[in-house]
Amino acid sequence: MSKSINRITSTAVPVNIENVDTDQIIPARFLKATSRDGFGKNLFRDWRYENDDEAKPKAGFPLNDARFKGNILVAAKNFGCGSSREHAAWAIKDAGFDVVVSSFFADIFKNNALNNFLLPVTVSDAFLQEIFVAIENDPNSEFQVDLPSQTISIAATGASEQFDINPYKKTCLLNGYDDIDFLLSITEDIKKFEAQNA
Amino acid sequence: MAKTLFEKIWDRHVVKTIEGGPAVLYIDKHLIHEVTSPQAFAGLNKRGIKVFRPQQVVATADHNVPTLNQHLPIKEELSRLQVEALKKNCAEHGIELYGLGHPFQGIVHVIGPELGFTQPGMTIVCGDSHTSTHGAFGSIAFGIGTSEVEMVMATQCLLQSKPKLMRINIDGELKAGVVSKDIVLYILAQISASGATGYAVEFAGSAIRALSMEGRMTICNMSIEMGARCGMIAPDQTTFDYMEGRKFAPQGEEWNKKLAYWKTLVSDEAAVFDKEYHFKAADIEPMITYGTNPGMGIGVSGHVPALNEIDEKEKPSFEKSLEYMGLQPGAAIKGKKVDYVFIGSCTNSRIEDLRMVASFVKGKQKAGHVEVWVVPGSKQVEKQAIEEGIDKIFEAAGFQLRQPGCSACLGMNEDKIPAGKYCISTSNRNFEGRQGPNARTFLASPLTAALAAITGEVGDVREHYN
Numbered sequence: 001m002s003k004s005i006n007r008i009t010s011t012a013v014p015v016n017i018e019n020v021d022t023d024q025i026i027p028a029r030f031l032k033a034t035s036r037d038g039f040g041k042n043l044f045r046d047w048r049y050e051n052d053d054e055a056k057p058k059a060g061f062p063l064n065d066a067r068f069k070g071n072i073l074v075a076a077k078n079f080g081c082g083s084s085r086e087h088a089a090w091a092i093k094d095a096g097f098d099v100v101v102s103s104f105f106a107d108i109f110k111n112n113a114l115n116n117f118l119l120p121v122t123v124s125d126a127f128l129q130e131i132f133v134a135i136e137n138d139p140n141s142e143f144q145v146d147l148p149s150q151t152i153s154i155a156a157t158g159a160s161e162q163f164d165i166n167p168y169k170k171t172c173l174l175n176g177y178d179d180i181d182f183l184l185s186i187t188e189d190i191k192k193f194e195a196q197n198a
Numbered sequence: 199m200a201k202t203l204f205e206k207i208w209d210r211h212v213v214k215t216i217e218g219g220p221a222v223l224y225i226d227k228h229l230i231h232e233v234t235s236p237q238a239f240a241g242l243n244k245r246g247i248k249v250f251r252p253q254q255v256v257a258t259a260d261h262n263v264p265t266l267n268q269h270l271p272i273k274e275e276l277s278r279l280q281v282e283a284l285k286k287n288c289a290e291h292g293i294e295l296y297g298l299g300h301p302f303q304g305i306v307h308v309i310g311p312e313l314g315f316t317q318p319g320m321t322i323v324c325g326d327s328h329t330s331t332h333g334a335f336g337s338i339a340f341g342i343g344t345s346e347v348e349m350v351m352a353t354q355c356l357l358q359s360k361p362k363l364m365r366i367n368i369d370g371e372l373k374a375g376v377v378s379k380d381i382v383l384y385i386l387a388q389i390s391a392s393g394a395t396g397y398a399v400e401f402a403g404s405a406i407r408a409l410s411m412e413g414r415m416t417i418c419n420m421s422i423e424m425g426a427r428c429g430m431i432a433p434d435q436t437t438f439d440y441m442e443g444r445k446f447a448p449q450g451e452e453w454n455k456k457l458a459y460w461k462t463l464v465s466d467e468a469a470v471f472d473k474e475y476h477f478k479a480a481d482i483e484p485m486i487t488y489g490t491n492p493g494m495g496i497g498v499s500g501h502v503p504a505l506n507e508i509d510e511k512e513k514p515s516f517e518k519s520l521e522y523m524g525l526q527p528g529a530a531i532k533g534k535k536v537d538y539v540f541i542g543s544c545t546n547s548r549i550e551d552l553r554m555v556a557s558f559v560k561g562k563q564k565a566g567h568v569e570v571w572v573v574p575g576s577k578q579v580e581k582q583a584i585e586e587g588i589d590k591i592f593e594a595a596g597f598q599l600r601q602p603g604c605s606a607c608l609g610m611n612e613d614k615i616p617a618g619k620y621c622i623s624t625s626n627r628n629f630e631g632r633q634g635p636n637a638r639t640f641l642a643s644p645l646t647a648a649l650a651a652i653t654g655e656v657g658d659v660r661e662h663y664n
Binding site for chain 1 (some may be wrong): 210213214216218219220222224233234236237240241247250261262274276277279280283325326327329340341342343344345346348349352353354355356357359361391392395396422423425427491512514515518608609610617627629630631632635636
């Protein structure tokens with residue numbers, strides 16, 4: 001797993017479905033593992049295979065379509081709603097994605113993604129449509145996600161848009177810092193807080 | 199300055215604020231279970247550190263447990279290993295575990311409140327999105343991912359950005375046969391499954407005040423289905439009466455001191471919310487979902503939206519959803535045959551839910567073709583149900599009273615709904631495959647589920663109250 005993100009230029013895989021919940025990203029029956037590895041092969045399991053059978057991929061699903069590849073996943077609005085399972089972020093990252101683009105992310109998923117160096121990029125509805133159209137016109141269409149300048153651009157049209165990210169989180173992603181390292185570094189402040197509020 | 203309930207609690211828990219970034223928020227209580235904790239413990243072990251405040255953590259096994267023969271070893275190997283890992287991790291880190299067989303075992307969001315672990319004014323987290331349930335006591339309670347579970351274990355803190363604030367008011371009296379589950383499904387149908395994303399939601403108004411704690415928990419439980427960061431209800435006499443005497447509730451002088459503080463936990467009159475909704479309780483009818491997200495709900499006397507009622511952009515998702523459910527646009531929902539009835543989950547498995555179902559089905563028989571599972575939320579709920587003779591009522595009706603756990607809510611343990619079958623469920627999610635691959639879920643209240651168990655189809659409970 002890459003532990004920092006800076007600039008990514010890649011083709012993208014489109015999942016043009018709204019309200020993709022984390023049960024679709026990784027169904028509960030695959031949450032029995034005690035490690036963080038290996039969830040990628042079950043990403044979108046029930047949308048990908050007929051009757052849970054890997055020998056029967058569903059033809060229409062983009063992850064089964066050889067035309068679509070790259071490390072950017074593009075999805076319609078309200079991506080990652082439902083369960084708090086971080087396994088959803090692990091599965092996407094493990095399947096080789098570093099960026100997820102949508103017009104709207106569910107809260108818990110967004111935090112989980114950021115904690116796993118999977119960059120959630122929120123774009124306007126209109127820009128999201130432009131991305132889907134670009135992929136439809138040419139699956140080899142490239143996109144650039146530039147974290148330092150917080151921009152995402154479509155190579156084919158030259159269109160670009162700025163995206164928001166919390167400055168603290170941006171620093172973490174650029175440098176590979178974990179929240180937990182930061183929190184452990186302020187243990188004395190936490191103890192002082194506890195003493196004052198006992 | 200006037201403050202909301204949320205702000206009063208939030209402000210007291212900020213350890214420090216990072217310049218231009220999130221706040222370091224102190225967490226009072228941490229609930230853990232077998233599914234989302236093993237990787238967090240592994241993280242601590244890798245760093246060679248112990249849980250920072252083990253006495254502020256409570257663990258139980260709920261998601262992965264069978265609901266029959268709990269005295270036997272868990273058959274499914276991976277489930278068993280996960281439950282065993284929890285036991286080992288809790289022992290190594292000095293955490294109290296209410297595991298299988300323990301008289302306090304149960305669904306994490308049922309046992310927290312019933313043990314008095316959940317209290318007003320607290321910050322409470324758990325690696326489970328339905329942690330919002332605990333907000334019913336006037337606390338800030340929210341679900342977190344496993345990396346965050348590790349952070350709380352390591353430091354009892356999280357980095358959090360302050361959400362926007364929303365208040366949803368429900369005023370007036372509910373009609374007979376309409377219960378708290380219908381209120382929350384109604385709100386979801388009004389504001390959608392993403393209508394509260396980015397917000398902390400306070401539920402208020404006379405219809406909310408009139409609810410029991412169980413009813414309030416059902417509403418806060420499903421606030422995550424609107425996308426809310428958390429849901430909360432200001433504590434009042436109903437809250438204090440529920441809490442007094444519970445195992446971990448404060449006692450004696452400490453109780454009085456806490457009570458005085460808890461009574462200050464209300465949104466000030468002049469407090470400002472970023473968004474506010476007002477609904478009338480009288481407009482709410484028994485609700486049911488027809489689609490594959492909890493915002494796709496209608497009154498039971500209504501019909502599935504027709505295609506011309508759906509926004510052009512939403513049509514592909516809507517049609518995908520109906521295809522999965524095997525329903526037609528514009529179709530009536532009443533009279534739709536069901537195969538399974540599931541009464542349980544952290545939404546509706548408390549003693550009041552079981553009593554509600556029992557009083558409705560007493561002396562009646564389930565429909566021949568229907569399988570009915572009633573899964574109590576905890577060992578204590580199960581015990582209480584047996585003491586009250588509710589088990590006998592269910593047995594006579596042909597219902598199966600099973601043992602505590604998350605059961606058929608999430609298609610993870612042995613309890614799954616077969617492909618293509620319809621289940622009317624008191625749980626919280628009707629996502630594709632949620633109750634098992636290709637299972638079809640109708641979300642409804644315990645009363646509407648009980649009626650379906652008896653008649654074998656979706657019906658209107660109000661007809662039985664007139």
